[in-house]
Amino acid sequence: MKVIVEVMPKDGILDPQGKAVQQALHQLGYGEVRNVRVGKRIVLNVEGSDKTIALKRAEEMADTLLANENVEGFKVHLAGGKA
Amino acid sequence: MKWGVIVFPGSNCDRDAHDALGRILKQEVRFIWHKETELGDLDGIILPGGFSYGDYLRSGAIATFSPVMNEVISFAKRGGIVIGICNGFQMLTESGLLPGALRQNHSLSFICQEQPIRVERTDTRFTNQYESHQVMGIPIAHHEGSYFLADNELKRLEDRGGVLFRYCSTDGEVDANSNPNGSVNNIAGIVNEGGNVLGMMPHPERRCDDLIYHSDGRLIFESVIEEFASA
Structure with a gap:
């Protein structure tokens, strides 16, 4: 099964990449765009069939390695499912 | 003193650190491959600069889980001297030995330049050979x-005097104009509460030989060596 981990910079933390993307979008004429944030999407192909365990372990992985809690938050969900 | 320089795949300042400690400062120093699980008899450890694991995921994040890091972390927790430079500083924050995180420069550019920094305290084991508020490039x-x-x-962090170096102008002014990368409070280097773990983004090992500009960076290592000898 596929577990998705989405890692985003925490609210209130300056995201220079998001800022640069936003500037570029404005230059392209998409002036309505505000507060762009750029994060990461990590796709885990996991063996086993127990979804609860898979999600719990993916949370552990995010806590330990995939996200840095000082500056990033994360969400874990199954592919196709809701966060 | 006996020093170890940890080598990760992608480290590229390990030799500079070895050269500074060995050839210039006449210390006993050896490389330690990241897969080793024993450090042996050491008094100090350098986590060098570079791009360990290609900076994948986050700089320093994957190196933090290299086999040798368990030993480095327990060495630091026992009070052993650890200096993390650049990528090494990133590893120290990632591993939780130092607070905070190192993020993309606000300019989004790679910055490579001689940068004035100011010594904030001279009563620590890493800075006791400097003049008060000395500025060095x-x-x-x-x-x-x-x-x-x-x-x-x-x-x-500020209240406990954990900041040892700040980015500044050539005359020692600490302000937004002298901040190259957007660090909070112009922070360039910090020490842990125990006073034995230093992390800094600037590269003092590159300024240890008078043949290459000047040797002001050497005083960090000399401070440690001095304090060790008198302990």
Whole structure:
């Protein structure tokens, strides 16, 4: 099964990449765009069939390695499912 | 003193650190491959600069889980001297030995330049050979060097005098104009509460030989050696 981990910079933390993307979008004429944030999407192909365990372990992985809690938050969900 | 320089796949300042400690400062020094699980008899450890694991995921994040890091972490927790430079500083924050995180430079550019930094304290084992508020040019070379710490923790760090180096102008002015990468409070280097773990983005090992500009960076290592000898 596929577990998705989405890692985003925490609210209130300056995201220079998001800022640069936003500037570029404005230059392209998409002036309505505000507060762009750029994060990461990590796709885990996991063996086993127990979804609860898979999600719990993916949370552990995010806590330990995939996200840095000082500056990033994360969400874990199954592919196709809701966060 | 007996020093170990940890070598990760992608480290590229390990030899500079070895050269500074061995050839210039006449210390006993050896390389330690990241897969080793025993450090042997050591008094100090350098986590060198570079791009361990290609900076994948986050700079320093994957190196933190290299086999040798368990030993480095327990060495540090026993009070052993650990100096993390650039990528090494990133590993120290990732492993939780130092607070905060190093994020992308606000300019989004890789910055490689001689950067004035100011010594904030001279009563530590890493800075006792400097003059009060001495300003020195030390190279920085990083893309993720913007130090971040949430406000409440930042206050705690500042209150305990954890900041040892700040980015400044050539005359020692610390302000937004002299901040190359957007670090909070112009922070360039910090020490842990125990006073035995130093992390800094600038590269003092590149300024240890008078043949290459000047040797002001050497005083960091000489401070440690001096304190060790008198302990």
